[in-house]
Amino acid sequence: MIIKSLKLENIRSYKEASVELPLGKTLFEGDIGSGKSTLLMGIEFALFGLGSETGGALLKAGETEGKVGLIFEVDGSEYSVVRRLIRKGAKVQQAEGTLGTHEGVSHLSASELKERILNILGFNEPSDPKSQSVIYRYAVYTPQEEMKTIIFMRPDLRLQTLRRAFRIEDYKTANQNAAELSRKFRSRASNFEAMATDVRSIRERILHERSQLELEKKKLSALRAKAEEKEKQLKSLNEEREKLRSDEQKLLTTLHEISLLEKMVKSSEDETESLSGDVESLEKRIAKSQSQAKEIEVVADPTPKTAEQLKSEVSGLGSHAEELKKLQARLESKIEDYETVQRTGSCPTCDREADPTIFVQKIRVKEIEKDEVVAKIAQHKIDLEETKSVLEKKQQYEIANKRMKELNEDILQYNHELEQKTKKVDEARIRSEETTRKLKESRENAELLKGISADIKRLDSKMKVAEDGLRVTRDDVAVASTTVKEIRGRLKERGGELRTKLDYAKRAEMLKEYQIWTDDYFIPTLEMIERHVLMNINQEFNSNFQDWFSKLVDDAGKEARVDENFTPILEQDGYEQEIYYLSGGEKTSLALAYRLALNNVVQKVSTGMKTNLVIFDEPTDGFSKEQLGKVREILDELQSPQVIVVSHEKELESFADQIFRIVKVNGESSVSSGR
């Protein structure tokens, strides 16, 4: 962490102050009480809030609102934090603050701010807003009044504080929590053990049930074999019975057949008789038709022409005569017209004048034509009468011929039917013979199956006995099977019970092992770790402490060290000097050496911590000039990119890269750059 700037408004003796902090060694120099430490308080407040401090101690008297703004850099990223104090009645409280990062500005509560800042700085410690950051207090900044406090603290309290700062307290916490965990394991294990009792008696019961099961299974299997045997018997009886039933069915069928066959024989006889009648009737019809045909045979054909040809000739003659009559009429009309013209001398049609002489010739020609036509009409009348007579004779011949054909067809038909009937008569006879044979056979069969019903009855009673026996056996099987099932059910239940109990036992066993592991391995190892870590830190601390002290106190006879509890011991020639009675400079040297050692060690154990900034608040109280000179060496040796020193000692000016002078005028502090 590098602090870039600090801004105070209404904080303690400051109305308003703003400081840009450079890298290197910065000295805030001013008289005692001028307000130097307030700047450091401001930095701590901006970062971690009030902690155990009260708001009233920070807010300028008489003001209602104050704030501290801090800009700092961690790992190349810049952060700006602003915290505010507000007076409400008699109380001064922290109001909402802001945290600016490269992602923007967030408005956060006091405790949220602290949590975020601890996170940014990589301080692994609780974010309780009511306490100071222990890491900051020991690794970065220790207020002047607390520098010596730690030296004079009661050893147990100091150790407790340091254990927290060194994160040794973690092991005690872990140890106590592990003991709690172990208790939990023990209590759960004994619960499970209690639930896992009776395993032996359950096992015995299971064994007993198992032997019972074996017995019952044997019994069941014997009963099943018996039942099977009986089923077999019954099956064979049943098969026998089925056979008898089928024979019985056969008998019934045969009897039915007999009755049918008897009917068939009768029907065949009837059919034969009926067919014989038909044959006779047909023979009669044939004879009648043959006689009728003989009568018709005498009618002759008058012409080879067909009736149709004759009809057409009649029609043709008729229509020709009509046409001749029409021609005759037209000729007569023409002649009449000609005669009119002859008489009038003009055309009746067009009224033109005509020569009557011309019409005389014309009338003569027409008269000749008329006579020819009248002769033709008379000839046609004679031809027509003759053709009509031939046609009549032809028609009579055709009727006779048709009848002859019909008779011949009838005869042919009758003969065919006769042939059929005769055949059927033969077939009926054969069938009748066959049926009769079958009937005989069936009757013989029926005779054979006569005693079957009695057989069936006998078998039925036998089967009933067998079925009753089987039923009893089956009942026995069912009983035995139920018993087996019940035993199996009980065994399953017991098995389940045993498994559950064994599971409990297993869990108890497992938890006991975890408890043993926790008690005998984890906790003692924690104690060992705690001791080793503490020893390591103690050694490192001691070497740091001795080193810093010897740098500050140039007296070979004097040696400072810490004991195992980090109690500082100052020895002269081996004899302890009570630190209460040390000189001011010695006390400061001891405290500063202690603080520097703490700084080194806390920085080292706070892994992930992102600050090597060091702030000193009046680190040279009581120092001689010579010692003041040594502070320079020490500051150089820290190799911290930013060191802030607050001091009233003007001697320190010579080795500061940047000096700020703090003055207080009329109760108000102000900061000005001195170099």
Place this chain on the structure above:
Amino acid sequence: MNKFAHMSDIHLGAHREPVLQQLELKCFNMAMDKCVELGVDFVLISGDLFHVGIPDLGIVNAAVKRMRELREENIPIYAIYGSHDYNPASTSVIDVIETAGFLTNISKWKELKGKVRLDFCRDPKTGAKLTGLSARKIGLESRHYANLEKRSLEEEEGFKVFAFHTGITELKPPHLSEMETIPISYLPRDFDYYAGGHIHERGIFRLPGYERVVFPGPLFTGYGSDIEVTARGEKRGFYVVSFEDRVKKVEFTQVESFNGKYVEYDATGKNSMQAAKELQKEIGHLDVRGSVVALKVRGELSGGKTSDMSFSGIRSALTERGALYVYVNRHALTSKEYTQIKFAGEDTSTIEAKSFKERIGDVKVAQRSLRGERGVALAQELLKVLRQDARVDESKKAYLDRLVKDSVHVLGLKETIDGEE
């Protein structure tokens, strides 16, 4: 017969503990009283009258008051400055006292052409000629002596005393082998008396050319080790030198300001509890009333911390039984448990991993997941869960429930542990 008192290493203001401050002052006063009583002509202090340049002004005030009384008795005090009470770069209280006329600095030197020239200071009453060199910082001192113009000093006639505040190589006790010293030849020869300081061990030595080289040792105690020596029976005080033109007699005068009791206890092989108990027994029968007790505990504890042996408790118990003050030396007390650092220089997570790994073989469980590397991994995961603190506003029950639940999850025991209660 003339007499002077030679004392050194008074270290006034060395102690801030009120009891020791009182004793320290009492001792100084007793010494001054003795000087008056014995009728010495003057007092010579060979450095370190005060423990620091500017000590507690209450002490200074009391001391100056006594020095004024001595002056009123016409017993002047001559002194050189010691390594503790003087800084050439700044004004010390001793300079103020000299200015006020209660003390005369006899180390008046000038540096001329690289040579250090010293003048004599003549005591008007006895005619004794006094000179000497005040202490310089380590490194500077030997150069200073090396450049000392000795001949003029050696050629001076009369009764001569040379005061110095440094160790002499030839006389250096073995336990101070590390100390920076100068060879005796750096001092001018043939003085009647060489009044030494700085070395906290009493002794009168004779070296060729240097008849009487005398170290009175601390008057009281500057350090715990002085107390130890006192408590072991060493007498503290100063020398009274009788002289005319030559030294006639050098007599030690004891200044017994307190009873000392020395207890040494070796805790080797005992654990912290056993050792504390035994030590209690050891000191239980001691009559410590009015005594300054020096307690030295050493050895390697077989177990526990050295801090388990509550020395503040022992100290207050002895104080309650009347001890004036209890000095504790436990510098050589160590604990086996804490000296054998198994994972020196390792970081915390490595220590965790290694410790879990180291002990996994000891655990006798059948569960495979709890053994070997799996067991180690499980332990590390479990530690992550169990080391968490309660959240802000989280009740104790909610916290424990959460941790147990998370632990059960990490350990894969959810199915095992769940079930009807």
